[in-house]
Structures are given as structure tokens and as C-alpha cells.
Amino acid sequence: MAEPAFAGEKIVAPTSAPDDVLRVEHIAKRFGPTVALRDINMHLRKGEVLGLLGDNGAGKSTLIKILCGFQKQDSGEMWLKGGPYQPKSVDDARTHGVDTVFQDLALIDQLSVFHNLFLRRERLHRPIPFLNNHLMKRDARKALDEIGIDIPQIDVPVARLSGGQRQAIAVARTISGDADIILLDEPLAAMGAKEGGQILDLIDRLKDEGTVSVIMILHNFVHVLASCDRVNLIQDGVIGLDKPTSETSVEELTEIVVEEYRRARLAAHGGNGAGVADPLAAADPLVVTDPADVVERLTAADPETTTDSPADSARE
């Protein structure tokens, strides 16, 4: 069991529901001296959209990477649809029906739209196993049309597309597969309001169909409340809050974040947190008390920098 990081910390104990498709217990992960995740307990019900929140560097992306088989946890266990689940690779996770939209989108700029859409799911000719580009183009067009994403040309390199279009393609790649558990790491990061709205509509449609379960990292509380059924908040490497979105509000989520900022500032100035009066609160520009201001700051935040270096991960 993880030790509380500060007095009065709440750690969500392992919970479950009868219709869970995915459950993780006591997941911990560290990178050298940096503790990314201390003790994560979390569950995902069938057909549910779970919003994952947390400060930059809180370990959201690390958790997603463990769930999708890109990284391995140091300790802890996972269950998928009733059986033990320990994906050996992204491919392995995909065969179990778990697919991911990564924060960096995992698109290959030099490859065409349809090659990107079908990367690792290529359609091949027979008997010579050459790429069946014709079939892939047709299926890519069909998949994009079904999802309602408008990409005029699908045989151009994705480098030519706008940030929003690229993001849409990364999402389309995952959604058009056979996955029934979809992990999205900041699917709206590079998108304008209109394109972002399209993706959220898409998630809503998936939710209505009820066959796909989704874990989604978001920064914007309004989006979380609009699209998610339930929200989990990662703080100091544990899930600090687990509530249905109907029972929480932008104000409550903001309050938690403000509190976190306050604590971080105190720690940085050598304070010991609880019990000490907060002399910095008034003078310190970072300790903000207006929730709207914090929301704004969070939604404008830079893409989260994860604790692991990309180069290392690529070698793994």
C-alpha cells in the first residue's frame, strides 16, 4: 500500500462494479528516482466513458501507456473482461481489444493517410503478400465517411494535413478498429472548437452504441462534464477522486486543483502543508482563488510532459 503523501490524503481503494471490463489494482511505476504512479486503483464499466484528470506530470499518460502495453508497471495487477491482463506489447493489447490514441498521435508524416489508418492492420494481396493499396484506400474512405470526418485526399502524406485533421485521423484509426476498449490521451489537444466538437460527438455516439468503453484524458473540465460518465483524478500518483460526473461540477474540480497548486507552492517554499497558516496565499501570484482563472490556465496548458524520454521508449 502506498503511504499517504500528506495528512488527510484520500486514496481510492480498489473498487469494482459487476459489469467491469477493465480493472487495475495497486499499479505503481517509477522512472529512476521519479515516482510516476504510486498506487492506482481504477475500474472501467462496459459502455462507460471515464474521464481521467490530473496535473501535468501526474502520471495520466504513464497509466495509459501501461494499460495499452507500451510500458510495463513495476507492480500491481490488471484484469480485462474477467481474466488477468498483462499486455506484452501494443499489438498484444490490440488483440485483446484495447486500442489507444496516443498524445503524440503516433502518425508517420511521410506515409499517406490510408497507410497511417491501416498501420499494423494492413490489407494484403494474395498469394504475394504485397500491400493492397486499392482495398485500403476504399476501406479508409468508408471508415472516414462512417465516422463523419472530412479528409478530402487520403493518398497524400499526413504531413500535409492540419493539426486537427491529423488528430482526427489518429482517432479514426483507433475507432475504426475492432477495439472495445479505447484509450484516448488528450484527443482534443491540437483541435479547434469545431473539430474538437466533432470528436466529442463521435465519443457520444460510441457511448450511445454502448459496446465500446472509453478512458479519456482531458484537461478541459467542461468537456469532461459534457462527455464523460465518471471522472477519476490522479494526484500524487494515486486516484484522489472517483465520482460520477453527475455528482461533481466544474467548481468542485477546480477547487481540488487550486488546493493542489496551493500545496505545491507551500512545499516549494518549505512549508509543511496542513496545519500551517497560509501566509503566501495573498501575495503569491500562483495561488489563484478564482476558479475560472484556473480553468483558463489549465485548458491553455502546454501538452503534458511525461517523465520518460521519448527516445528511451522507442528503444524499448
Next chain:
Amino acid sequence: MAVKSTSGAPASSTPPQGQASKPARGGVAGGLLKRLLTLREGSIIVVTLITLIYFSATTSAFFSVGSFKALLPYFCPLAILAAGQVFVMTTGEIDLSIGAVYLISPFIFYKIVGLGIPLIPSLILTLLIVMVLGAINGLFVAYVGIASFVATLGMLFVLDGATLVMSHSTPITMPGTSILTKTTFARFFGAGTYSELVWALGIVIVLQAVLSFSRWGLYTVAVGGNRLGAAEAGVNVRLVLVRNFIVCATTAGFVGILEAVRVSTATPDPSGSNQILLQAVAAVIIGGTLMTGGAGTVVGALIGALFLGILTEGLTIKGVSANYDYLYLGVAILIAMTVNVYVQRVRTGSGRG
């Protein structure tokens, strides 16, 4: 798409293509030229044609079957070496050991034949050993995590050293060859006039097909274009790297044997083999493969090799003093690459790329 141009590539130094470029102002030919420029190989094709026309116009002896034949032993080995190197460079890595592999493979072959094993099985065994060398390169790069420049540089010195040790620094007579007559084995593996050309074209066509039309090729581009992204998408990055280093070493080892059979001796001369390494890398880059990875063309590398061949051959026929050879070659490469960059801008500006 890219393979289509293969049929035209070897012929580009023979009359039919040269004539085709004359009425290039016509509508049809103009359209053809525009299409040519939309290919990744387009710019080097244009530059090669210009070089060809220049030498044809300024020297009477250049445009002949004789000089074409004289060109082959220079350009074919380079084309095969470059074809393998394209696979490594498209992933954004480089293999500096191909010259050394080229150097050592005839000596490995010689030792194996010396054990009493017949020629063909010896050749196959040699290629297997060379594949292991490539795999070691790949393992150092993909698993140990050494930069390919350093890992293959180490391999270069190891193999150069091993060659000198194995051969006691003395040349050998290639088994299966004879100075008096051409054996069937020799004819087939390098000594026949067009043997190397046939091997070069065959290898280029196969490797270009793999690069353009297979999953392997797709993953090669993916690994070179966005390594982390490819890994996240589920591509086995390490496997792709190791596999491509194996291809690269195999082609180098095979050329080593072809060349040794062609001249019927093998000389342990590391500086000569490393000269070939640099020319092969030059052919790859001139041909349109990006040093940064993510885009590569085997056919382009072949044309790059052809360009270097035409240049060397042309300078020889023009009677340039041997002392000036490298100087002119270097200047010509720089000029050609400058033209290449401009043509490439036209190409990418024309809507594809």
C-alpha cells in the same frame, strides 16, 4: 509507381532514351518530363541525363557500347551496395561497415572452400555468415542502443582487421575462377560481361518492390519517419532495424564475392573498400534517399550509382589527368546535388512528394 521507372533506368545510358530527351519541348514529352519530376528519383534522372548529354556532346567516344561496358564494373557493384544501404538509411541509420563486409566476404568464401565444401554451398555459407555480421550491427543499434554511425564504424575496423589477419595481408586467387578460361560459376557470379548488371537489376527490382509494396517496406519508412510513433502504433522497431542491417550486409557481402570473382583475385586493401563505402553512400543520397530517414528509393540509388559511373567514365574518356579525377568528381557531385535540390523544389512545388 517507383518500380515502373526501373525498366527505363538501365537503358538511360543507351541511345533510345537519349533520343527521347531531344524532342522534350513537345506536348507529350513535356507532360512526361513533368511526370518524371514528380517522382522522388525525378531530379537525379534529370541530372544524370544532363551529364550524359554533356559527355556525349563533348567527347565522340563516350556514347558507345564499349564505354557502356567499361562503365558496368564500376556502376553495378555500387548499385547493389547502395540498394542495401537504402534499407538502412531509410530507417534514419547508416551502415559504415559495408565496405569492410565487401572486403572480408571473399576471404570468408576462400576459407570455407578451403575446408573442402563445394562452391555454391560455400557461397551460401558465406552469405549466412555475412548476415550474422549484419545482425550484430542491428543488435548493437536496436538493442544496445549505440548510434549506428559508431556501431558500424566499430564493425568496419573489426572486419578490416579480421581481413588482414585472415589473409596475412596477401592477396588470394578466388576459388572457382581461372585466369585462362571463364568457368560457369565465374560467368554466373561476376565474370560474365553482363553478370553483374543482371544481378544489380534483379536485386534493385526485388528490393524496390519490397520497399514500395510490402509491409516490411512500410515499416521501414515508418521507423525512419517517426520511430516513437511507429512503436506506439505497434511496429516492432527493433526487428525492422535488425532486418534492414541484415539486408544491407548481405548485399555488401554478395558484391564482395561478385567483384572478387570478376577479377579472379581478392586483395586485402581496406582503404579501397572504404572508398567504395563512401561512393555507395553518395549514390544513395544522390539518388534521393533522405539521410534523416523516412524516405528512400532503391531505383534512385541505382541511378545515383549510374550518375557516379557516367561521371568517372566521362572524365576518363575526356582525358582528364588521373590526378584531377577526384577533384572533378567532388566538384561535379556538389554541382549535381545543387541542381538536384533545385529540381526537387520544382518537384515538391508541383504538388507531390
